[in-house]
Each structure stands twice: as C-alpha cells, then as structure tokens.
Amino acid sequence: MSSRRLVFAIPGDIETPSGGYGYDRRLIAELRRLGREVEHLRLPDGFPRPAPDDLEATEAAFARIADGSLVLVDGLAFGSMPQIAEKEAKRLRIAALVHHPLFLETGLDAASRDRLQASERQALSFAAAVIVTSPATAEAVKSAFAVPGERLAVAVPGTDKPGRKPGGADAHPEKPPTILSIGTLIPRKDHATLVAALAKVADLPWRCRIVGSKTADRETAQALGRQVAALGLSERIDLTGAMADVAGEYPDADLFVLASRYEGYGMVFAEALANGLPIVFCAQGAPRDLIPRDAGRRFEPGDVAELAAALRALLVDGEMRGRAAGAALAAGEALPGWDETARIVAGVLSRLDVPQ
16 A cells, blocks of 8 residues: 555535535645545535435445555545544544534534534544644634644645736726625525625616525525515526536626625635635635735625625725725735645645555
8 A cells, every 4th residue: 555645535526516625626636746646535425414324335435445544534524424433543544624614504403503513523533633724714623623733734725826907996897897706505605695785786787696506405595596586686696506617707707795604714705816806705704814804895794784885885986996906816816826735735644644
C-alpha cells in the first residue's frame, strides 16, 4: 500500500452542483496534481439522515478499506456515522472534512438538532484530524464538539480569479440592474426573505436570477415558486434551477444577494467578490469575516425590511454600487487559490502518513 494513497469518502453524487461538492471535486484534482494518489469512495445518498440500509452499506464499504489506510471523510456523512467512525478508527487513519456543522441547518426541530449535534460530536472525537473550511467553522467545531485546536486545520476554499473589471454603477447601462442569487432552494438559504424584500422595491427597475437546485427540498422550492407568483413577480424573478457551472452568471450581474441564515464559508460569496460584484448578505457565519463592510451591505437574517433597504440603497445609488464593486474586487484578488487550499490539506494528510 502506497503511503501517498488517500481514500476520500463522499456521500452521493460528487457532480452535485453545490459548494461543498465543488470543494471536494477541486480538492481531489489539486491533491492529485501534488502527487497524492486519491481514490474516490462513493457513500450512499441518504446522508446526513441515513437510513439503516445506508449505514449498513457504509459499514461494508469501510470494511473493504485496507488496514492502515488514510481516509478523508466528507462531513456530510461523517457526523452521522459515529459508530462506524469509532470502529474504523482503530485500524484506519481517519480525517474529517467539515464544511458546515450538521446541526446548524435551518428548519430542524430541537430534537433533530440535539441528535445531530451529539452524533457529530461523537464522530469527530474519533478523527485524527479535522479540516474545516473557515475560521468561523473552526470556532463552531471547537465550541460545539470540543475538538482541540491541535487537531483542527482551516483550509478555506480556493477562488478562481476571472480577471474582470468590477461591476457597479455602469456595468450594464443598457438594461435594468440584474440581481444574482446562487444557492440551493432549502430553508437555510432563505430565498423567501429575498423575494419578500424584492417585492418592497418593485417600484425600481431590476431583474433577479435565483440559481439553485429545486429538487433538494421540493417543498421549499414549490413554496418559493408560489410566493413569486402571488407577489406578481414571475416576469422579474427567474428561478433557474441548478446549473453545473455558474461561472457564466456573474459577468451579467450587477449585484449579488444571498439571504442565507448561516454559511460555513460561502463559495459563491468569494466568487462574487472575485467578479467585482457588490454584495448584500446576512451577518451570520463565515461571510461576516469574508466580506468587507465596504463591499456591500449587511442585514440581519430574516429581516425583510432591512434587506429591502439595502437593495434600494444600492439600486438607486450608482456611485455607492461602484465603490462597493471596487472594494469587492480588491477583496476577491486577495483570496487564496485552490493550490493553496490543497497545500494546507496535503500538509494535514502528510502528518497522518506512516512509513510503509
């Protein structure tokens, strides 16, 4: 067995268009570029709420991994498999990759939240190393799961630099400003608050594109569609569904907005910064550290009136929008690339390598 071999266990379809899966895809590619032999192990789709059959299949998949192997497990699965983690940690060198603590998902009842927190805390106690995607997530993991700092490493997602000029006041003078929002249609992303705020600025010219999967939570997606129709905004708000590659959305946008109630990092925010887009965002989680105040406007999660006021200010004041765009681009240019992300992760893995 090669000491450079890594088994990367990821639940579901790795091609799923989301930030977490996008991180995993790029990390695999970059680690291979650094000379690491990476085997992708697909785990069942049911995580983070696995059925008994999912756990049985996962246990069997881990049992087939050779003794002493180095295994990186995506947190979407790891936090829900504490018994497997406990058993396999005795013969495997396991690291966990936590994008977002499972119990912080919006819409959970108290019992589910407590169960997920206890499960993830137990699972992470058996990880030799825990990699997180932002300093904010590191703090959450330390406080909620009692993971000691020496077992934690922060590897923020890399950001591709498109090399564009900032948007803002006169980015697309020939048409109404385009508001872009990218995020799966689930309660935590809170597109409903965005739509309600857009209704309050319906007297202004704008169009909005909400890009994100409609199938991850069909009930939430259908409710959002009904909300858009009831507010008479169907001709102005386009619910596009998921896209395999959202890079082409940024150049046509004038303003990026995401009402997400919490983000472990928020790769789309980083991409918006790199594209020089003014940003309107809530103040919870990693975005408060990632996005400079002068790159846009902040609002409290779920506050429709405050979000509407932020949108109105940027839509009517082209100079403000231009200044925010410049600040966004400057912040985006300072973000790390994927090569740096991979080097941090590779360093963690190297510490877990053993001579063969």
